[in-house]
Amino acid sequence: MNEAIAIVGAAETTDLGKIPHMSQIQLHADAARNTLADCGLGPGDIDGIATAGESPVNLAHYLGITPAWVDGTSVGGCSFMVHVRHAAAALRAGLCKTVLITHGESGRSRVGRGGFARPAASLSGQFEMPFGPVGPPTLFTLPVMRYLHTYGVTEEQLAQVAVVQRDWAGRNPRAYMRDPISVDDVLGSTMIAWPFRKLMCCLVTDGGGALVLTTADRARDLRRPPVWVLGTGEAVETPMVSQMEDLTSSKAFRLASAQAFGEAGIGPRDVDHLMIYDAFAHLPLYGLEDLGFVGRGEAAAFIGDGHTAPGGRLPLNTNGGGLSYAHSGMYGMYALQESVRQMRGVAPAQIEGANLSVAHGVGGMFAASGTVVMSRELP
Amino acid sequence: MPSRPVPQPTPETQHFWDGTRAGELRLQRCLDCGAIYFPPRPFCPACSSGDVEVFAASGRARLASFVINHRPAPGFEAPYVIALVDLEEGPRMMTNLVGVDPVPEALSVDMPLEVVFEAVSDEIQLPLFRPAGGSAS
Known part of the structure; x- marks a missing residue:
């Protein structure tokens, strides 16, 4: 029987919509800090990091976390659903004990945000982009x-x-x-x-959000009611x-x-x-x-x-x-x-x-x- | 007017772009399982065989789906039609429609089309499509 995995922390950025006073990585951090506060944990309790649109290395360093497990799967806007899946597997396998998943994006204000380019030699660059x-x-x-x-x-x-x-x-x-x-x-x-x-x-807005996941034994000791990941x-x-x-x-x-x-x-x-x-x-x-x-x-x-x-x-x-x-x-x-x-x-x-x-x-x-x-x- | 994005051929796609310059729409066929496929690659995506050949397609197609873009884009004068076309041989590709007004009334899903080629650089001719039976350009 697979061990039960729960979402024990969840929060969005303090503001949503127009947030020109924060760069993209700070949006990740704002969401992460709100989420840690939500579940009553600190950065030292996190040993797994997953994110997309930003390197998990950048995020770990920015937050002052030394993870034992990272996941930088970046497959578009559903990356965070995929991170939940990968985090559940990693937690069950014992690769880490508590995972933080973050999203932050300066989509509207575009502060510290990378571009969206498709190289001219990629298949999309050759067979889609030329048609406008x-x-x-x-x-x-x-x-x-x-x-x-x-x-x-x-x-x-x-x-x-x-x-x-x-x-x-x-x-x-x-x-x-x-x-x-x-x-x-x-x-x-x-x-x-x-x-x-x-x-x-x-x-087209600015914003972010984060989740903390852990195993059932830890989940029951935390301050929020666990939201169980069933599948x-x-x-x-x-x-x-x-x-x-x-x-x-x-x-x-x-x-x-x-x-x-x-x-x-x-x-x-x-x-x-x-x-x-x-x-x-x-x-x-x-x-x-x-x-x-x-x-x-x-x-x-x-x-x-x-x-x-x-x-x-x-x-x-x-x-x-x-x-x-x-x-x-x-x-x-x-x-x-x-x-x-x-x-x-x-x-x-x-x-x-x-x-x-x-x-x-x-x-x-x-x-x-x-x-x-x-x-x-x-x- | 700035140019539209210009494709940069790779070793695996060079035959396609050589083809458009020669006035041919070149596809690939698997000699093991018979699958006809696009975009180009040197093996069959259906069965993985490396025994494949390049051939010239008919250039006939039907309109699979489309949007009429009203926003500005480099190298384009809006509104213009971005289309997906189902080639007679099976594969689907993205293209633009030419020789037809970019208005909903002039366009219908499944309308028959034929390929034309338009130079975007000395090296590259893009395959575009117009309503079938249009006058020779």
Whole structure:
């Protein structure tokens, strides 16, 4: 029997949104220090470090930690879900005792932040970049016309995803965008890359977050109720969105979530609370279908019918998501933070009685995926 | 106007870029399992065989998916169409559509296309696509 692993510390940066007075590594540190304070530990208690977007060596040195284990897996915004999986394995193997996972990104203010370049000799540099996809708003969105065409989903239905998430954000004082919006507002917002309007695209903010994980024996002695990691999954497909096997479905989504659900011994019906990384409005559609919550082509109607909205039977992206809460570039950490808040019972839009939460991440335009199943109770 | 990003060929992709300069869209075929694949590499991604050949594709394709980008990009005049096209031989590739207005009304998923080549440097011609049956350029 595998030893139980718990998330015992979780916090975000003190501020979210615009944080021009902090460099990127300081955002990591701010989140890390808030998280250590949350669980009542100090840097000396941490012997494992995982991070993405920044070297774990840089982070360890900056925080004054000498780790026995590091993980610098950087596969895009879902890296932190993957870190949770790797940390659980390392803790079970005895490679370390207490792991700190951090995220920090000066996505808006761009203080001390590296670039996003694809070398001209890489496959993407040769066979994608010359055609003018200037970043995620044109790369991540490129498969979607095929999805809309295949399932007869309308632009209005795509817009509805953003409307529902703004409804959740309105209940969250830390959300960056909180005013209610309508489908017409979304469709009337600035055209970015047809059919995507600005309000179908994620925010660009500064921020960070961190988690502390440890084994069950230590977890029970700490100050917060443990949030148990019941199952995890990771998968990669292709670094080139043009080479996805199926433009209407993510292979990485399907594999990572099946791995996590299988490890946890759960199915979609067991899930009380769901986070699906929403860099753009189509991701909850792909996620709901690829994770098995609805059938192929049914996600837009499911959201349109209010099932994922406040009061619905499958609360989804309850912090407001990357569309309305925060999105610094690698959003996965914020999805994990909201799952932990929901399992601790302290979320601003708390789901009463929620016992099982899934945080599902995507990285690098459908290149990678990570899934974490969490619960407030051990089965 | 600044140039769009220019590909830098590698030993494994040189045949493709030599091909576009010669007016051919070159793909690869596995001589063991028959798989036709893209992007280039000197072995078959389906069965790992190193016994592969280069051949000229028909240049015919269908529009698999697209966006119409309205934001500025170096070397482009917005709006412009970024497309994924399914080649007649099977592989999919990214490209731009030319010879058609960059408006939703002019574009439909699955519309037939044909390749054209456009020079972006002395060395590099990019494969772009236009609606099939367009006039010779």
